[in-house]
Structures are given as structure tokens and as C-alpha cells.
Amino acid sequence: MTARVFIPRDSGSLAVGADEVAVALASAARKRNTPVEIVRTGSRGLYWLEPMLEVATPKGRIAYGPVAPRDVEALFDAGILGGGAHALRLGPPEEIPFLKRQTRLTFARCGIVDPLSVSDYRAHGGWRGLERAMRFEPAAIVEEVVQSGLRGRGGGGFPTGIKWRTVRDAESAQKYVVCNADEGDSGTFADRMIMEGDPFVLVEGMAIAGLATGATKGFIYIRSEYPHAVATMAAAIEAARREGWLGKRIADSSCDFDIELRIGAGAYVCGEETSMLESMEGKRGVVRAKPPLPAHHGLFGKPTVVNNVLSLASVPTILSEGAKFYRDFGMGRSRGTMPIQLAGNVKRGGLFETAFGVTLGELVDDIAGGTASGRPVRAVQVGGPLGAYFPRTLFDTPFDYEAFAARDGLIGHGGIVIFDDTVDMARQARFAMEFCAVESCGKCTPCRIGATRGVEVIDRIRRGVEREANLALVEDLCNTMKFGSLCALGGFTPYPVMSAIRHFPEDFGASPRLAAAE
């Protein structure tokens, strides 16, 4: 019998040598006249163990990692194809604590299936959500998503079902579903993992959105920094069309739905939904004032559902298992699971999908195991470049939209970047302003000019020029940006800046009196 070995091919694994391992494995197998079928999968998201390969044995899969090409011969000698003992043997992947503690709904198949095999997708529970949705009236599909409590996973946290209902109720001959795959936040990679590891779940989620809202055309706007996601998604769309899951009369129903890819061009602000719509229309990615909402007046002026990859990829589970199943996970008004991404200076970095409610401390200390450098964790930034820096004293904050908001932070797209005690928080605050200045679309003054002035003022503070006066000035500027900007870029840049000043005043040379006053 031909042995089957699974090796990831997502860009995270490729970045640490997965291709080289696959080549070494194939060549070692040839040399020994041992037939081996190498299946390239997505990543399980245990990146400190990548390249991690898995061998199919009669007792299930056995994982080995992190494997370097030079380890391959020794692994063969140890009988890897039968799951033999070796220093790199990790055992059944599902039993690795990092994976065992997770609740994988959105990422149920990622790292397990061949991302481009329609039949593999079906064999692992795929298409069941769409098939169940087809037996519903569109309004009932919308109701199911409303009842699930699903909220926008891109960071907005707006109830997905309510958005769908608005588009459903809008009168128009043409409506669109737009998937926001412009995952620009540093520390996030969940959208990339889905697109590279289980692209059909996104196709299925978008098709369900199409059925529910009456949209016949979908677009996925993928950032250009993700060429592997673009290639996998394009191939998946082709395969889905061939098998009748996209195109005219999908899955033998009376509904049409097709998907087209659009590629971004390096502008962070295009992750903001109205800027993205402008970009897709072939214009500068300048933010639109709201209202009108995209649900009424979106892409090319038509009613448009704009959802993040993770929101859409959560929908098939909600439809196949029912709203109640999904809603039963989570806490408060944050229902279901959140794919959290552990990144930066991290010992065990990767994708951790879990029900809302886990505390920041559990995530950082317990699950991620602290820093890669072995030094103490000093700060973590949650939610990307627009998210707040949290000190250890706030590690009891549960992962929940409202709990983070109550502590002047946000969960955003679920990225957590860990910093050790060598970090200079004044430098991080400066970077937040600098990033905003570079990426500002230029439409509103608080963001366009405020960010540039912010860099200058923080530079003065760092040089020790009139510290207290300039700290007061930064706070005033942040208030203007927060309340006067048109979108989250200018509006949220104050979160990293003010959290750095508030929680780490010693890095800004602030006197204890000022720190206490804040």
C-alpha cells in the first residue's frame, strides 16, 4: 500500500522550508523504492512546529515537526511511514495540547484536507451548509445567521445577519457580495490560512450569502501581499465552477452565483470597506462618508454585503449545524468562536480558534507560552496596528468585543502581537502615528495631518523637549483624531498611541505625577 504523507503548502510553511522538506522526502522515498503519496495541505496553524508533516497510519495521523530536509533520512530510518519513534515525533496532531484545547469550527478542515480537492471538501463535511440553505426561503437563511449571533470578524463586530437583512430588503436588479480579504493588520493571518488551506469554505459561505440576499455576483478583494492565497483561491473558484458549485443554476438550483477575484495594491486603508469598494471600482482608495451604507449603496452603487473572510467562512457551519449550535459557544454578546492569531515574539505562535471568553493572560502565558526570546512579556498589541497595547495588569481581560472596548481596546481581527521587555513603547507609539501618516487616504484632515503632527510631537517627547506639554498635546490630538476622523484608520490610531502612554509612561519620560493623573 502506498503510504500517504501530508505536508503543508501554505505560505507560512513555505517560508520555513516546507517545499524543501517535500523534495527531500520524495527523493528519500525514491532512493528506498518506497512508494509515497505526498499530499500538500494547508497549515494546522502550529507554526513553531512547521514544517510539520503528518503520516497516515492505521491508527490515524502521526505528526512530526519541525522537520528540516536534513532530518528526512533519519526519519525514514526510524520508520516514519509506520509512525515510528523519533525525537521529532509529536504523536497524533489532535492530541497536541495547543490543538486539543481549541474548538475548531471555522478551521475544522484547515491543515487536514487537500485545499483544491472538491471531493475531499465534501468528505470532510463541506457543502452541507449550502445544501441546507437551499431548502430554506432566503429570509429564513438570513434569520438563521441573525440567530447565530455572528458578528463581523474583520474587526467591526457588526451583526452579520442584520447586514444581510438590509441587503435582502433593498430593491435592486443587481446586488453584490464582497468578501474583504485585505488582511492588512500585522499579527493576523487567519484569512490567509483559510484561503490557502480551505478555500471552498469561503466559496460556500459566499454562495450562501448570495442565496440569502439575492446577490448573483461575488467579489473577493485579496491583498497583493498574499500571492499564494490569490493562486489557491483562483484555482478553487475554477474547480467549484467545474463541479457546478458556482456559475449558472448552482448545485442544480434555480440560483446563479459566481465569484471574481480582485487584487489590492498595497494600500492598508483599502481594508476599510468603503475604500475597498472605491478601489474595486478602479479609483483611488479614498474612504466614502457613511451613510449611505454599502448595504444600500455599495459596489457600483448597488446594494452590497461586505463581509470579512472569517465571517463568511463561519456561515457554512452555522447553516449546517444550526444557529443554536453556534450561539451556544461564547460569552455575552460575542457568540461562537474566534480564530485568534498569536504572533510576534511568541514561543508557540499560530492559529488558536476558541469560544469567546478566554482571557488575554491564558492566551499569552498559557497557550502561547510567552516569548520566543525567553524574556518577560512586557506588552501585547491586540487587534493590529489600530489596536491598543495591553500591559500585564490587564491580562484578566476576556476575549470579547465589549470587554476589550471597556478597557479602551479592541479585538479587531483577532491578532495578538507579543513584545518582550526590550520593547520601547514610545517608539511603538511613534510607529502607530507614522503608519497612519503613510497609509492615510487623505480625505479627512484629522487623519491626514493629525498623524504627521503626531509623529513630530512624539519625536519631541522622545528627545525630552517640553515633555509634559507635548504629552498633553498628543492626548488632545488623539481626541481630535478619534472623534473627527472619517474611518477607523484615523479614528483608531489613538488606541495604540494612548495605551502606550497610559500603561507605559516611563518610556515617555513622564513624571510619576502625570502618570498618576492619567
Added chain:
Amino acid sequence: MKPWNKERAEEIIQAHRNAEGAALPILHGLQAEFGFISEEAVVMIADALNLTRAEMHGIVTFYHDFRRAPPGRHVLKLCRAEACQAMGGDALAARVRERLRLGWSETTDDRSVTLEPVYCLGLCACAPAAMLDGRPVGRLDRERLDALLDGVQP
């Protein structure tokens, strides 16, 4: 990357001009072919899409991706965002710039390599990260970085 060719550029423009919101697909097509967006191309796209040259200039210059001059034989994109900063990305960036004697978005005199900043490649659990000619590279340290640079500029 092919040298600038007006006829080929026209073909690329025609292939995409009827797409809804054709500007970005055209620009990506031209940059994939020629490595940059020439001034002549800007005029041609503006004509094809019935936009003014000023409007087209505005679109091209809004997006960080579109180069206005040909790149070197290799393009090294180095991540400068927070997750890579947390793993010493700034020090690596300083080293690259020193070794290549380049500022951001500049090309070496021998045309071997162009150094570009990038804000996140989604490789944040394998930081610091870079992308060399479209190939992702993670867990960069001095040694791996030097090997990478030796490969592009012997």
C-alpha cells in the same frame, strides 16, 4: 520582466478594459509584464478608460505597489510591521540597507536588487519575514538574511 513594448502594453490594456473597475487589473497586468508603470502607460490607460491623465496619475500614485521605474533583477520585500518589529525586524532592516547601501524602494547601482518595505506578509508567527521574488521567507536572522543577500548579489 520584459522591456517596455507599446504594442504589448496595448494588448494588456485591451484585455482588461471592459472589466468593471478596470484600472487595477490593467495596472497589475502591466506591472507583471514590465515591472513598473511607465509615464507612457499612464497616458494609454487614461485614454482607454476615458479618464484624464491627472485622474490616472492619481490612481497610480495612490497605491504603494505600483513602481514608476523598472526594478532590479530581484525584488526583496522586507516586513516592517509590528510582529516583525517584536522579533528584531528593525535591526535586520538596518543591516540590509547597510549591506546593499540602499534606502527604501531603491535599486542597487548594478541593478541586481530592489529593496521594498512591506507592511505585513501574514507570516507573523514566523517573524521576521520577507519575500524574495514572490517567495516567502520566515524566521529570518542575520545568517539567513546574509545567505539570502548572497544569492541576489554575489
